Amino acid sequence: AQKITQTQPGMFVQEKEAVTLDCTYDTSDPSYGLFWYKQPSSGEMIFLIYQGSYDQQNATEGRYSLNFQKARKSANLVISASQLGDSAMYFCAMRASGAGANNLFFGTGTRLTVIP
Amino acid sequence: DTGVSQDPRHKITKRGQNVTFRCDPISEHNRLYWYRQTLGQGPEFLTYFQNEAQLEKSRLLSDRFSAERPKGSFSTLEIQRTEQGDSAMYLCASSFGLADTDTQYFGPGTRLTVL
Numbered sequence: 001a002q003k004i005t006q007t008q009p010g011m012f013v014q015e016k017e018a019v020t021l022d023c024t025y026d027t028s029d030p031s032y033g034l035f036w037y038k039q040p041s042s043g044e045m046i047f048l049i050y051q052g053s054y055d056q057q058n059a060t061e062g063r064y065s066l067n068f069q070k071a072r073k074s075a076n077l078v079i080s081a082s083q084l085g086d087s088a089m090y091f092c093a094m095r096a097s098g099a100g101a102n103n104l105f106f107g108t109g110t111r112l113t114v115i116p
Numbered sequence: 117d118t119g120v121s122q123d124p125r126h127k128i129t130k131r132g133q134n135v136t137f138r139c140d141p142i143s144e145h146n147r148l149y150w151y152r153q154t155l156g157q158g159p160e161f162l163t164y165f166q167n168e169a170q171l172e173k174s175r176l177l178s179d180r181f182s183a184e185r186p187k188g189s190f191s192t193l194e195i196q197r198t199e200q201g202d203s204a205m206y207l208c209a210s211s212f213g214l215a216d217t218d219t220q221y222f223g224p225g226t227r228l229t230v231l
Contacts, residue, residue: 004158035219043205045159045222091158095218102172103149104220106158 002027002096006107013082014115020067021077021110023092032096034075035104036066039089048090051075079112087114118142120223122208128229129198136194137226141210148191149220150183152176153205165191166213198230 003026013019025034036048051059051066059066067076079086089111093104121140129135141148146167151159162181164172167188177183180199185191195202205227209220 033218037222042224043207043227044224045207045209047219047221050219093158102147102164103161103174104151104159106160108156108158 002029002032002094002105004092004094004105004107006092006110008110009108010111010113012113012115013079013086015084016081018078018080019082019112021079021090021092021112023075023077023107025073025075025092025094027094027096029096032094034066034068035093035095036064036075036077037091037093037106038086039091039109041088045091049077082114084114084116087112120208120210120221122206122223122226124226125224126227126229128231130231131198131200133198134194134196135198135228136192137206137208137228139191139193139208139210139223141190141208142221143189145210145212145221146188147211147213147218147220148185149209149211150191150193151207151209153207153225154203159207162193195228198228200230203228203230 005024032053034051038046049061049064051068063080065078089109091109093106123138148165150162153159165185180196183193205225207225209222211218211220
């Protein structure tokens with residue numbers, strides 16, 4: 001079975017500073033994908049970044065980067081130069097290659113608050 | 117705007133009533149997903165379509181729930197005889213359906229409140 005764990009219910013960061021949101025996962029599938037989504041108060045889930053289990057390099061998308069440590073089964077999201085608009089819920093998700101390969105398993109999320 | 121759209125955005129109903137939600141995916145996407153999100157939790161998978169075929173259903177999808185995608189474009193999710201426990205955000209997502217890097221793009225959701 002797949003499981004995603006986000007241990008930080010809430011995080012605060014000063015504007016323009018960097019912040020790391022933690023995500024650990026558990027799966028027995030050899031091939032899987034890891035995703036991060038942002039959910040503002042409006043409710044829509046916004047795709048941020050993707051990391052494949054066989055990717056050699058950490059994924060980056062603008063101010064977002066994924067610190068992927070396969071042996072530790074962690075996929076932490078790093079947001080650089082935080083902006084007030086980054087305040088939102090952030091969800092880590094996984095899609096495995098085995099049964100249920102077409103759906104995402106989500107963690108419980110981390111609420112990020114950017115302080116001016 | 118060519119993103120995923122959902123209608124209505126909010127629905128308040130009384131226990132025992134039936135409700136239907138609509139999702140319009142990104143036009144070139146052939147996969148469509150429904151998720152449910154309760155307060156303080158991440159989304160949970162309900163069901164998935166490849167074109168018009170419903171290929172996967174979660175155990176969360178009780179027999180009071182039914183989903184269709186008749187022409188492989190928009191989809192509807194119906195809940196019959198609603199219960200207070202059905203109160204949640206219902207999210208729709210779509211994707212191209214390519215392997216590995218297939219990314220699901222979500223709509224704004226329908227927030228259901230059952231009184």
